[in-house]
Amino acid sequence: MDKSYTLESLTKVEGHARLDVEMDGKNVKKAEIAVFEPSRYFEHMVRGKPFDLVPTISQRICGICSVMHTVAAIKAVENGTGIKPSPQTVDLRRLLLHASNLHSHTAHLFFFTAPDYLGVDDVMGIARKHKKKMELAIELQKRSSDIVKQIGGRSIHPVNCRVGYFNSVPDLGEVESMTEQFREIKQLSTEAAELFLSFKYPKFENKTQYLALQEKGVYDLYEGSVSVFGGKGFTVPCYRKNIEEETIQRSTAKYAMYKGKPYMTGALARLNISGSRLSPSAKKLLRKHKIKVPNFSTFTNNIAQAVEMVHLCDRALEILGKYDKSGFKEEKKQVKPKAGEGVAACEAPRGTLYHHYRFSPSGKCTYANIITPTCQNVRNMEYDMQQWMPSIIKESDANVKKKLEMLIRAYDPCFSCSTHFLELKLRR
């Protein structure tokens, strides 16, 4: 018996996407994700623009990861134009990334994921029936976005973070208040992590390839080499040789694979690769709830995000500790670009984000390529659907639909930022 499911519109995700699954008895004939976000052609739009304008355009790829796009773009511009940021500038960017990650994880976990596990339809249900949890989410959102605003000048599309420097830096009083904020956020994050560790997630394991940036000795989001779980890995400038972006006939998608196979990037990949470097408080939570690391259940991505929130607070406090006596110094605001080519990556909430640019001697952008985490994860979402469908096919149509949506949502997908997707079809 042929049975097909089409989820016309995937809800509670950022952007617009559609699932298409076709079954023949227990066999999966088709498991497709179509993303129908309109093309925006960022790689074209930044060409011809001066180097300092490029990050202010690229950051508009995504509203929720605008901080990560800003940082990745700036780093790639700097690598391409021979501009070197100071250690202080790098630290401020790290703080920005951590606060923004906390903010993004909170939005995804509470607004998009929690309704599935709390028996309500959506965030309005949480607001009505789980007032305390809504308050927790709002506190976390407010405090983390306040820090992004304090350092970046604006909570979405930060303006203060420039190629080479920050226009203004936090003063000693602000260092103190941010330290206090991160302490509070850590407590709230621990509460949130306990909540997301207590949910009963569907039992589904599908070991795949996991890719994440790994920095020497720390679990951070700013830089590093690309690590492959159980494999060799590669350096960021070699991304082209390792990550294949494939263009598919009859579809408008370019999607990424590693060694010809799908892979997962994001919080679960970071946990599997750098889990041993989590802060003691984060590790304690994993032990308390008997979470296996490494972990091959896609749903554990929700847990990985929640636990990572606690870790990122510890990491932020560690960085702020370096400035609690001296404060931040005014930054030198002169930069001189050279011609060249630069690639850079950082860890966004959903995974590794690559930006790549070339510049002319006058500092004009002549080439751009950007690979977003969702572009990398979509292929693995389909792989997961193929593997999971046979064991859930007996359930009612409504249940199957709900479960598939929960699965895709566990990736925290961000379809508006997948610049290359219009529609995604599985090649047969």
Next chain:
Amino acid sequence: MVRPKVAFFGMTSCKGCYFQLLLVNEKLPYLLDRMDVVDFWMLNEAPKKADKYDIAFIDGAVSNHENAELVREVREKAKFVIAFGTCACLGGIPALRNPDEKQHNAYHKMVYGKEIAIKSYPHADPVHKHIHVDCHMYGCPINEHEIIEVVRDVILGKKPVEPDYPVCVDCKKAGISCLFKEGVPCLGPVSIAGCDAPCPASKTACDGCRGPLPDANWSEEAKLLKEHGIDRKKIDMMFSKYTGEKVK
């Protein structure tokens, strides 16, 4: 109080304005209490697909056939349509490609390869180019306080006020000293206000994300920027960053 039926739609954008809305933070429950959200794909499990909306928010530029169809449908069903954010009001960042309309085929091929069919228009339009819009909310992203004011006004049956003065006014209100005095060239004098000047507050020049002020003195602004060492080509780029259009 009657809770208005409110719907939210997304066209071509980064969705940042909707995240700004969800970020209204302590005000979010206040808003959710006062409106009946009937269609919001980002939040609703099953949109109720109402036949009529009291208020419809449209985010993003209109850049393909589906977008154009959807805004027309929304207009038919909605009493009050709000263009939500700079992309919806002016085309925004997606409109940066508009001047290259004639090269659409070439750059499409560059980004996607030749075998992939073009599905988008060669330009990204503001919503009002396709339908009548009752209110514009500018900003990339929109200002979180403005949402509260606009929603409150619409519920009370008032027409929300669209600021018609430059960002300099916001700077004065916030007590921010003029960046020009510190040698930083700024687009504040020619840009629509209402943002509370977050950029100048962090010593960053305004880049006009709420769009060009209709009666601004462009030639004088261009002269000022030139005096600060910016060449004409870059000045044009700065003036057209959120509209894709040259100012006269």
